[in-house]
Amino acid sequence: METDRNEVAPLLERQASRLLAQVAQMVTRHTAAALETLGANRNEFAVLATLDGFGPDSQAGLSRRTNIDRSDMVAALAGLEAAGHVVRQVDANDRRRNVVQLTDAGRAHLAQLAAALDQAQAEAFAPLSGSELDQLQAMLLRLRDRHGGL
Amino acid sequence: METDRNEVAPLLERQASRLLAQVAQMVTRHTAAALETLGANRNEFAVLATLDGFGPDSQAGLSRRTNIDRSDMVAALAGLEAAGHVVRQVDANDRRRNVVQLTDAGRAHLAQLAAALDQAQAEAFAPLSGSELDQLQAMLLRLRDRHGGL
DNA sequence: CGTATTTCAGCTTCACTGATATAC
DNA sequence: CGTATATCAGTGGAGCTGAAATAC
Numbered sequence: 001m002e003t004d005r006n007e008v009a010p011l012l013e014r015q016a017s018r019l020l021a022q023v024a025q026m027v028t029r030h031t032a033a034a035l036e037t038l039g040a041n042r043n044e045f046a047v048l049a050t051l052d053g054f055g056p057d058s059q060a061g062l063s064r065r066t067n068i069d070r071s072d073m074v075a076a077l078a079g080l081e082a083a084g085h086v087v088r089q090v091d092a093n094d095r096r097r098n099v100v101q102l103t104d105a106g107r108a109h110l111a112q113l114a115a116a117l118d119q120a121q122a123e124a125f126a127p128l129s130g131s132e133l134d135q136l137q138a139m140l141l142r143l144r145d146r147h148g149g150l
Numbered sequence: 151m152e153t154d155r156n157e158v159a160p161l162l163e164r165q166a167s168r169l170l171a172q173v174a175q176m177v178t179r180h181t182a183a184a185l186e187t188l189g190a191n192r193n194e195f196a197v198l199a200t201l202d203g204f205g206p207d208s209q210a211g212l213s214r215r216t217n218i219d220r221s222d223m224v225a226a227l228a229g230l231e232a233a234g235h236v237v238r239q240v241d242a243n244d245r246r247r248n249v250v251q252l253t254d255a256g257r258a259h260l261a262q263l264a265a266a267l268d269q270a271q272a273e274a275f276a277p278l279s280g281s282e283l284d285q286l287q288a289m290l291l292r293l294r295d296r297h298g299g300l
Numbered sequence: 301c302g303t304a305t306t307t308c309a310g311c312t313t314c315a316c317t318g319a320t321a322t323a324c
Numbered sequence: 325c326g327t328a329t330a331t332c333a334g335t336g337g338a339g340c341t342g343a344a345a346t347a348c
Contacts, residue, residue, distance in 0.1 A: 008215070009203025011264055012196055016283065017181045017271055019290045022217070024174035025315090026294070031167045041337090046162055053159025060305055065157070067172075069340060074307060096305040096347045114161055121167055127296040128289055133166065136289050139278055140169045144176070146277040175339090191313095210329055219316060224331060246323045246329040 027124045034120035039083070040113055043068050043076040048085065048110040051102045058097040059088075085109050177274045184270035189233070190263055193218050193226040198235065198260040201252040208247040209238075235259050 012018060028042075035041055046066045051057065054065065059077060063070045077100060080086040085106030091097035102110070125133050162168060178192075185191055196216040201207065204215065209227060213220045227250060230236045235256030241247035252260070275283050 009200045011199035011202060011260070012216075015181075015267065015271065016287050016290070017177045017267075017274060018192070018196070019287065019294065020170075020174045021178050023290045023293045024170045027167045028171050031165075042168070043338095046168070049161035050159045052161060054157075058305075059307095065159075066162075069338090070306075071308080071341085072339075094305085094348070098306070110161070117165065117167075121165065125166060125293070127292045132289055135285065137166050137169065139282060139286050140166070140173045142277045143173045143275070144169065193314095208329075209331095219314095220330075221316070221332080222314080244324070244329085248330070 027121075030124045031117055031120045034116045035113060038109075038113055038116055040109075041076075043072060044080055044085075045110075045113050045117065047073070047076050047080060047100075048102065048106055048113065051086065051100065052107065052110055056099050056101040058091065059100060060097070062100060080106065083109075177271075180274045181267055181270045184266045185263060188259075188263055188266055190259075191226075193222060194230055194235075195260075195263050195267065197223070197226050197230060197250075198252065198256055198263065201236065201250065202257065202260055206249050206251040208241065209250060210247070212250060230256065233259075 032042060035045055043066075046068060047062055050062055050065050057065070059073050060070060062068070063073045066073075068076065077086060077088065077098075081088055083105075085103060087101050087103055088098040089101075091099045125136075128136065182192060185195060193216075196218060197212055200212055200215050207215070209223050210220060212218070213223045216223075218226065227236060227238060227248075231238055233255075235253060237251050237253055238248040239251075241249045275286075278286065
């Protein structure tokens with residue numbers, strides 16, 4: 001082993017996009033691991049949180065709100081339903097739709113996941129002070145919203 | 151279509167990790183597209199920039215410096231060599247190693263890529279002022295370095 | 301008819317693992 | 325012998341596409 005220092009080439013060091021991707025990967029991994037110990041993944045958490053926040057919805061509606069692809073939503077809901085965390089039933093008013101609903105078990109599960117995520121996130125962002133984290137979040141929100149259409 | 155608003159469930163809204171991942175994906179996509187118009191990808195740029203910054207190196211050395219997996223390095227270098235941007239030759243002092251070296255064409259290519267990336271990045275981070283971008287970068291660096299071992 | 305919903309099958313890219321041959 | 329290097333084959337997740345069946 002000869003080269004293992006942390007120096008980065010000048011041209012690379014200037015790439016905020018690369019840095020952003022690296023940090024996002026680290027943080028994502030950390031939070032995904034926390035969810036995985038509870039048998040869940042990020043999509044499932046997003047679905048549960050959205051059902052909790054907005055009430056029952058169709059799969060297509062959930063896809064739009066969570067930005068999860070309709071195709072991946074099928075898989076996420078299959079897992080959640082098998083675990084008894086949600087129930088799906090055909091909408092009587094529009095029989096194309098499945099109305100997805102949180103169960104009590106799902107709500108309890110969500111509480112566990114949220115607690116685990118809060119902790120994992122506190123760890124991941126530990127190097128930042130509270131106000132710095134607020135600043136970071138505000139900047140990220142502006143990047144997401146203003147530049148929403150890529 | 152019934153649900154298409156941008157509201158996000160409270161539990162999701164608090165997940166800075168999710169926001170970070172979303173923004174990283176957007177920015178990565180934007181910069182990757184810029185590179186792709188020039189026939190390159192992020193790994194290839196990282197390799198060229200590292201060779202430019204540190205001079206010739208073995209594939210394993212490049213892997214360590216760029217954090218690109220040894221396996222993906224093979225593919226990146228194969229592309230770069232086929233394009234004439236780098237040359238590989240067995241190290242006479244240690245015949246396990248390939249010494250990878252930038253060519254003049256590779257250096258010219260790198261200049262083009264860097265210019266394209268700078269522009270793409272300016273667009274991606276346009277909503278932020280210069281000092282805000284500096285703040286963001288500083289925070290990301292701290293997250294990467296202090297929390298380097300996940 | 302066109303459109304929306306759900307589902308399935310498959311693709312691409314990315315990060316990574318495992319095994320191999322070779323050389324130190 | 326153990327370790328490092330380069331290479332290849334393959335895995336697994338994530339994001340996405342296309343087409344089908346069904347219902348509006």
